[in-house]
Amino acid sequence: GGCRRSNKGYWWIWFIPAQTSFYLLSALLSHQIIITQPRNKNNMSKSSQQLNVEVEEVVDDSSPSLNNYHEIDEKVVQQIVYDALVFTTLNGLLVGDKSVQRSGRVPGVGLVHLPFSLLPPPFPQTHWNQACELAPLFNELVDRVSLDANFLQQSLSRTTKVDEFTSRLLDIHSKMLEINKKEEIRLGLFRSDYMFDEKTQSLLQIEMNTISTSFSGVGCIITQLHRNILSRYGKSLGLDSERVPTNTADSKYAEALAKAWSEYNNPSAVIIVVVQAEERNMYDQHFVSAILRERHHITTIRKTLAEINQEGEVLSDGTLSVDGQAVAIVYFRAGxxxxxxxxxxxWKARLLIEQSSAIKCPNISYHLVGTKKIQQELAQPNVLERFFENKEDIAKLRKCFAGLWSLEDSDIVKRAIETPELFVMKPQREGGGNNIYGDDLRETLLKLQNSDSQEDAAYILMQRIFPVNTEAILVRNGFLHKDRVISEFGIFSTYLRNKDKIIVNNESGYMVRTKPSLSDEGGVLPGFGVIDSVYLT
Structure with missing residues (x-):
């Protein structure tokens, strides 16, 4: 058998009858073809028993578009899923299986792939550029706000009366002010999360994460996965792998940590990674530790806060020593x-760390800047002007702010009770699964109105963002599920300053979380969403 291209752009395939079904099936599966009648039946030789089939290549217009992933041939989808599952296993897109008891404690036990989207969602290039350009500005904003102790204390004073967790954090902040503790070396590994609002066609910020920003490691792996899939299947799908931006968040995070370690100037000191006792997402954390070890020759040690309390002490020169080892940086992936x-x-461990000369990532001030109440205060009129003089920078930041309100605003509370679907109620919490929506939001507000307590200070109201929903193929536990989804885009950033010298202030990669459009929460590990990348349009 064989094939050749005609002068009119058609392909001719000929083969013996015994092989007809095999080659036709292969062509159909791999090339998206149209079978037509041969132009001249007299050209067929009965003696040679050949069969001519005219095959016309289909142009990209008939390929599944970014918004029509559900139209991809089922056999092709199954093959891509199989290849993707192999890739995730070989390259470490893994998490501990919650059904396996030791999976959060012992590496290599009870592994399962992290839930992921098979193909990346579309995102406008212009808004992608906007998010990347905002990263250094938000870094500076966090740093400047963290230095304004009065602003932090006053903004959070009412919240602390009803939120014990924030109260304890602010208490540590107060103790550092009392002893005039100076943090000359300030390190931030941040992530700013956004959604693209369909109605306003605007990029709007969801939140600024200043502590334990996750998925810098596995976020790079999902990017590699999508680029790999599109390099193999992109032509038939009408997609270009180069439209998935490269991602080196793990390397950028490790580089910032390494530079901070150098600024500390103690070659024998280690980096402590503060972790939870049970951590199914440990592999995301190990990516950064591995890069620190292999490229920068820096040792990292994983400790819980309880272990630091038991094994740690602050020496007379301010050095934090844990189990006899000097600590240069305390990198929080818990707390x-x-x-x-x-x-x-x-709590004793957290105070001990803050009292030491070790670099904290983040320090207590950076941590407090990431609370929802501070986010809401920064969105108030004339507040950004307290921290920035450049009007263009202020305008860029304010442009991405969604509506944010205190529950002291009775008019907004009334609107939220009447139209709860237009709002989200947020407590001072991180980690997913804490927000309040819909009827629950209305009931909570009514309950607070009828209460004499100040519990309303524990929450803020936020404009609900309605992003474009698209078709997606989600993979969890080896099974695929087709759904309509929305996505949240996170831009990682790194910031390092020693006294007045800014050493690092960069955008540093990205991660995407995608969830069914009917789901309120989007956390990947709690089971609401999947990890994803992005396809720039």
Missing amino acids: YTPADYPSESE
């Missing part, structure tokens, strides 16, 4: 939720 402080031991 962002009340569940991480089950006893006084954890």
Whole structure:
């Protein structure tokens, strides 16, 4: 058998009858073809028993578009899923299986792939550029706000009366002010999350994460996966792998940590990674640690807050020593939720760390800047002017702010009760699964109105963003599920300053979380969403 192209752009295929079904099936599966009648039946030789089939290549217009992933041939989808699952296993897009008891403690036990989207969602190039350009500005904003102790204390004063967790954090901040503790070396590994609002065609910020920003490691792997899939299947799908931007967030995070370690200037000091006792997402964390070890020759040690309390001390020169080892940096991948402080031991460890000369990532001030209340305060009129003089920078930041309100605003509360579908109610919490929506939002507001307590200070109201929903193929536990979804785009950033010298202030990669459009929460590990990348349009 064989094939050749005609002078009119058609392909001719000929083969013996015994092979007809095999070659036709192969052509159909791999090339998207149209079978037509041969132009001259007399050309067929009965003696040779050949069959001519005219095959016309289909142009990209008939390929599944970015918004029509559900139209992809089912056999092709199954093959891509198989290849993707192999890739995730070989390259470490993994998490501990929650059904396996030791999967959060012992590496290599009970592994399962992280839930992921098979193909990346579309995102406008212009808004992508906007998010990347905002990263250094938000870095500077966090740093400047963190230095304004009065602003932090006053903004959070009412919240602390009803939120014990924020109160304990602010108490540590107050103790550092009392002893005039100076943080000359300031390191931030941040992530600013956005959604593209369909109605306003605007990029709007969801939140600024200043502690334990996750998925810098596995976010790079999902990007590699999507680029790999599109390099193999992109032509038949009408997609270009180069439209998925490269991602080196793990390397950028490690580089910032390494530069901070150098600024500390103690070659024998280690980096402590503060972790939860049970951490199914440990592999995301190990990517950064591995790069620090292999490229920068820096040792990292994983410790819980309880272990730091038991093994740690502050030496006379201010050095933090844990289990006899000097600590240059304390990198928090835990400590962002009340569940991480089950006893006084954890709070003692947090205070011990803040009292030491070790670089904190983040320090207590950076942590507080990431609270929802501070985000809401920064969105108030004339507040950004307290921290920036450049009007263009102020305009860029304010342009991406969604509506944010205190529950002290009675008019907004009334509107939220009447139209709860237009709002989200947020507590001072990180980690996903804490927001309040719809009828629950209305009931909570009515309950607070009828209460004499100040519990309303524990929450803020935020404009609900309605992003474009698209078709997606989601893969969880080896099974695929087709759904309509929305996506949240996170831009990682790194910031390092030693006294007045800014050493690092960069956009540093990205991650995307995608969830069914009917789901309110989007956390990947809690089971709401999947990890994703992006296809720039």
